[in-house]
Amino acid sequence: MGTSxxxxxxxxxxxxxxxxxxxxxxIVSYGDKKDDYEYVMTEYLRxxxxxxxxxxxxxxxxxxxxxxxxxxxxxxxxxxxCGGFSCSIGHDPHLLSTLSAIQILTLYDAVESVNxxxxxxxxxxxxxxxxxxxxxxxxxxDTRFSFCAVACLALLGRLDxxxxxxxxxFVVSCMNFDGAFGCRPGSESHSGQVYCCVGMLSLxxxxxxxxxxxxxxxxxxxxxxxxxxxxxxxxxxxxCYSWWVLASLKIxxxxxxxxxxKLIEFILACQDEETGGFADRPGDMVDxxxxxxxxxxxxxxxxxxxxAVNPVLCMPEELLKKSKIQFQYL
Amino acid sequence: MHGRxxxxxxxxxxxxxxxxxxxxLLLYNGAMSKIFLKKQDGELDQEMLLLSGEVLVVNPxxxxxxxxxxxxxxxxxxxLPGEQLQKLYQSELYFLEACLKKNPKSYGSWHxxxxxxxxxxxxxxxxxxxxxxxxLQLDERNFHCWDYRRFVVxxxxxxxxxxxxxxxxxxxxNFSNYSSWHYRSKLLPILxxxxxxxxxxxxxxxxxxxxxxxxxxxxxxxxxSNWFYHxxxxxxxxxxxxxxxxxxxxxxxxxxxxxxxxxxxxKKTDLKLECNGQTMPGTVWLNPNRTSQPSCLWxxx
Numbered sequence: 001m002g003t004s005x006x007x008x009x010x011x012x013x014x015x016x017x018x019x020x021x022x023x024x025x026x027i028v029s030y031g032d033k034k035d036d037y038e039y040v041m042t043e044y045l046r047x048x049x050x051x052x053x054x055x056x057x058x059x060x061x062x063x064x065x066x067x068x069x070x071x072x073x074x075x076x077x078x079x080x081x082c083g084g085f086s087c088s089i090g091h092d093p094h095l096l097s098t099l100s101a102i103q104i105l106t107l108y109d110a111v112e113s114v115n116x117x118x119x120x121x122x123x124x125x126x127x128x129x130x131x132x133x134x135x136x137x138x139x140x141x142d143t144r145f146s147f148c149a150v151a152c153l154a155l156l157g158r159l160d161x162x163x164x165x166x167x168x169x170f171v172v173s174c175m176n177f178d179g180a181f182g183c184r185p186g187s188e189s190h191s192g193q194v195y196c197c198v199g200m201l202s203l204x205x206x207x208x209x210x211x212x213x214x215x216x217x218x219x220x221x222x223x224x225x226x227x228x229x230x231x232x233x234x235x236x237x238x239x240c241y242s243w244w245v246l247a248s249l250k251i252x253x254x255x256x257x258x259x260x261x262k263l264i265e266f267i268l269a270c271q272d273e274e275t276g277g278f279a280d281r282p283g284d285m286v287d288x289x290x291x292x293x294x295x296x297x298x299x300x301x302x303x304x305x306x307x308a309v310n311p312v313l314c315m316p317e318e319l320l321k322k323s324k325i326q327f328q329y330l
Numbered sequence: 331m332h333g334r335x336x337x338x339x340x341x342x343x344x345x346x347x348x349x350x351x352x353x354x355l356l357l358y359n360g361a362m363s364k365i366f367l368k369k370q371d372g373e374l375d376q377e378m379l380l381l382s383g384e385v386l387v388v389n390p391x392x393x394x395x396x397x398x399x400x401x402x403x404x405x406x407x408x409x410l411p412g413e414q415l416q417k418l419y420q421s422e423l424y425f426l427e428a429c430l431k432k433n434p435k436s437y438g439s440w441h442x443x444x445x446x447x448x449x450x451x452x453x454x455x456x457x458x459x460x461x462x463x464x465x466l467q468l469d470e471r472n473f474h475c476w477d478y479r480r481f482v483v484x485x486x487x488x489x490x491x492x493x494x495x496x497x498x499x500x501x502x503x504n505f506s507n508y509s510s511w512h513y514r515s516k517l518l519p520i521l522x523x524x525x526x527x528x529x530x531x532x533x534x535x536x537x538x539x540x541x542x543x544x545x546x547x548x549x550x551x552x553x554x555s556n557w558f559y560h561x562x563x564x565x566x567x568x569x570x571x572x573x574x575x576x577x578x579x580x581x582x583x584x585x586x587x588x589x590x591x592x593x594x595x596x597k598k599t600d601l602k603l604e605c606n607g608q609t610m611p612g613t614v615w616l617n618p619n620r621t622s623q624p625s626c627l628w629x630x631x
Contacts, residue, residue, distance in 0.1 A: 005552070043392075045391075087394075090394075092393070094393065136397075138400060177512065177559070184477065188508070188509050188513075206623075206624060208625075221558075234554065235471075236333075281333070284332075284333060284336060285334040
């Protein structure tokens with residue numbers, strides 16, 4: 001027995017054009033409902049959620065709709081004594097929320113308002129002898145954390161503070177038979193991890209480790225008849241993979257290997273006409289995570305109503321042009 | 331938030347849901363403020379386990395609470411006798427099973443399980459392997475569970491032969507189990523090593539795999555898993571490091587060397603230029619971008 005192809009059918013009445021303003025309104029109103037069940041229950045993702053929401057707004061040119069000083073004040077309150085940032089006040093620091101915090105501060109040109117030396121020291125302390133990174137002091141290892149560490153340091157202009165050679169060696173040791181990457185050595189390939197590893201190698205200037213044709217084949221095979229992309233073979237399509245897969249393809253110079261028009265059709269169909277925002281699939285509930293990756297995907301696909309997005313850091317390109325960060329592309 | 335269908339509800343349903351959520355919100359906020367207060371006061375005790383457990387069983391992604399539980403366990407290990415500690419860890423494994431049944435894809439739950447197994451006085455690894463079998467039966471592609479299985483196999487020193495057999499069972503059951511093909515690609519070089527082959531796997535073993543994967547795509551030629559594995563079996567290994575081309579330009583007074591692989595001269599690899607048996611001193615090698623980043627092409631300056 002085999003697995004039949006898992007896919008969806010786009011409903012005929014699904015949205016076909018970009019509802020730009022509605023998305024801005026959706027993000028702004030999401031941040032207003034701080035006592036909502038949904039909002040409270042996702043507290044463990046707050047810092048990431050703020051990055052997703054603020055970057056969405058920046059990409060549609062409406063960052064001014066949020067209260068800058070309120071946001072920065074919150075981020076500052078989340079920096080812990082060790083230097084890392086927690087997802088929210090009272091929670092523990094983690095690399096996942098630390099990258100989001102640095103990205104938010106970069107969006108607002110406010111990195112200098114935090115103790116950057118402490119952030120760098122903390123990130124350094126999480127690197128292990130094999131080059132991998134712990135997510136926090138409890139020792140979980142994942143290539144997502146390698147990306148977070150390197151991306152943070154690149155944004156802070158301090159990449160030389162860690163052992164980049166070792167960090168690259170670890171990421172390369174997570175490469176699989178299909179040319180793609182997993183969480184740890186031995187782990188199965190996953191598009192999200194591919195994005196992290198390829199992004200990390202781009203920032204480190206070591207993309208030559210990637211077999212671009214082999215990886216490009218695996219990535220473009222993520223496209224299903226509906227036009228949407230899945231994260232692994234035999235899985236359902238999901239808007240967030242429009243980012244993980246597409247950004248990876250862009251970095252390795254193989255973006256033209258997928259059917260762009262069909263993917264655009266799929267992403268647009270995931271919008272909610274009533275509330276604004278994007279869902280994982282047409283007809284599902286929207287959230288800020290899929291909203292950012294829907295917009296960023298459309299930007300990579302050439303939609304000029306959305307600002308150009310940087311494929312490695314998922315931030316507005318115009319903002320990063322001012323920085324000295326070196327991005328390698330194939 | 332994945333795969334949650336947006337449904338139109340009646341006003342009655344909306345009202346009922348609102349009430350239910352208000353209740354849950356109250357419980358959550360109440361528990362969280364108590365937990366944070368206890369943490370502030372350094373009260374890492376059984377009550378901490380109870381309170382954080384109430385939240386985690388509903389929302390296992392609240393990573394901070396798993397951290398508090400770990401801290402509590404480390405604290406309790408200082409004073410509890412081994413037998414009681416073993417029991418406490420055992421009950422943590424039962425608790426984790428409940429959390430994993432509710433959300434089998436929570437990073438926090440699986441990592442906490444690794445922590446428990448690494449810290450309990452007398453871990454039962456065979457039982458963990460059985461747990462992996464159960465969870466993989468529910469979802470044969472759950473990569474969290476596959477990763478936990480690799481952790482168990484490593485810690486319990488399960489022979490790779492047994493795991494190879496296990497992966498075959500899964501493939502015989504469903505040949506498009508990509509996770510299982512992936513597992514085989516990792517086990518083959520361990521079980522049938524052959525340094526003379528490009529992929530480090532003996533040809534005989536590769537031929538057997540070829541036959542197995544062929545059965546798959548003869549049954550369903552559209553299945554991706556088989557083709558990716560097939561491509562790997564047919565693929566060539568890495569090229570060995572060699573010089574492709576060497577060029578001396580008298581006009582610009584430099585030497586160009588092209589290699590079969592990307593290398594980084596000056597870091598680990600050195601490139602010496604000899605002329606009539608004499609080493610040319612002071613040769614500086616840079617790539618075409620005039621940096622020392624890895625490259626196939628190097629130019630003497």
